[in-house]
Amino acid sequence: MSDYDLIAILGPTASGKTTLAAALAYELNAEIISADSRQLYRGMDLGTGKDLADYTVHGKKIPYHLIDIVDPGYKYNVFEYQHDFLNAYHKIKEENKFPILCGGTGMYLESVLKGYKLVPVPENTELRDKLADKSLSELTNILSNYKTLHNATDVDTVKRAIRAIEIEEYYRANDLSRREFPKLKSLIIGTHIDRESRREKISTRLKQRLEEGMIDEVKTLLNQGVHPEDLIYYGLEYKYLTLHVTGKLSYEEMYNQLEIAIHQFAKRQMTWFRGMERKGFDIHWVETAWTLEEKISYIKELLTKSA
CATH class of the missing domain: 1.10.720 (Transcription Termination Factor Rho, Rna-binding Domain; Chain A, Domain 1)
Incomplete structure (x- = not known):
């Protein structure tokens, strides 16, 4: 197919990374390795936007890794991520499949793409x-x-x-x-979404997840014995929903502050990715407005050029 070891799909929240990665995995007979620092946790589903239904494409379940691997409350770190990434990467390669790294956690992505020795x-x-x-x-x-x-x-x-x-x-x-980490030749794809569209999608998705039971999800985690401080540690949805459930914020205060925080988070993600480009990472951007077919065609063209 090409001489790349890995395809990485990165982008801010609500930019369509998972949908693209799953569709591409279907086309390439590939498997997905998550690069999301919160989707690691079991039971933290709506708040982290796992959207597991996206991993079924044309009736086929796309295998994924590094989702639901640790319990809430555990303090997972980048060193562990590198270790778990390599295990998943080698397993995929042994099965003669192609690995696609997908996520928005900048430090996780850099630790793999640059091969940080941690x-x-x-x-x-x-x-x-x-x-x-x-x-x-x-x-x-x-x-x-x-x-x-x-x-x-x-x-x-x-x-x-x-x-x-x-x-x-x-x-x-x-x-x-510092321990050695293998150098991987990676094709890096970025999902770009304009600011207004991103804000609209974030707000729509927040309302949808609240309607789907995100508050009940937090209540369940607390009832299972996860300490409120541990949920607050994970930030964003879990921080503000926990503050609401424990009586520190009204529903309106929680909603308004959380919506602002997610918008700010998406902006920080883009700042991180632009910083990666300044460090020398070659990111090929696809527009969210493109059709899925156009995005996949563009990525396949890039793969062909390297073959």
Whole structure:
């Protein structure tokens, strides 16, 4: 087919990544590896937009990986993602199938496409105790002393900020012998959607998921014993819905704040992807307004050129 090892489909929320990846997988006899940091969690379905029905194309179920692999409350990290990605990648290759990476979590995508050499960072109890009484603003200032803050999700909550500081402190204090990650030749496809269309789709999808029972999903997770702070840690839908369910926000406050947060998140995703281009990633953009056939035809043409 081509000499690519991998096709990656990335883009902001509501840009049609999954639909495109599944249709392309059907055409290429491929399997999908998710690059979404929240779809990993079991039971977190509506809030993460798993849309599992999209993985059935013309009656055929497209195999997918790295969805529903850990329980809510667990703090999954990029190192684990690289490990699990490689397991899925090699399994797909052993079955003579082609892997398609699909998602919108920039750090996960970069860690694979650039082959970051990462190590697991252990908990630093002493540091955590020292930071425990700090406000989110104070923690953000501390973190900014370690690095330039490109990713606002690092400081979305106190827990995230403390973990980010813990990682940076570990990297500063240790001369790391970083593990090897294979270099993969990847065709990177970006799904581009204009700002107004994106905003409209985000708002429509939010209303739909609330109607489908997203609040009940959060209530179920809490009733199963997931701590409210752990759900808030995951941000966006789970943050604001948990605050609503626990009486911290009215329905109207939750809806308005969540809608704004999702719009801001999509904007940050695009900022990340443009940053990837500045780092040298060659992203071939397809327009959401194109038909599915036009998008697939364009991608096949790119594959043919590399053959």
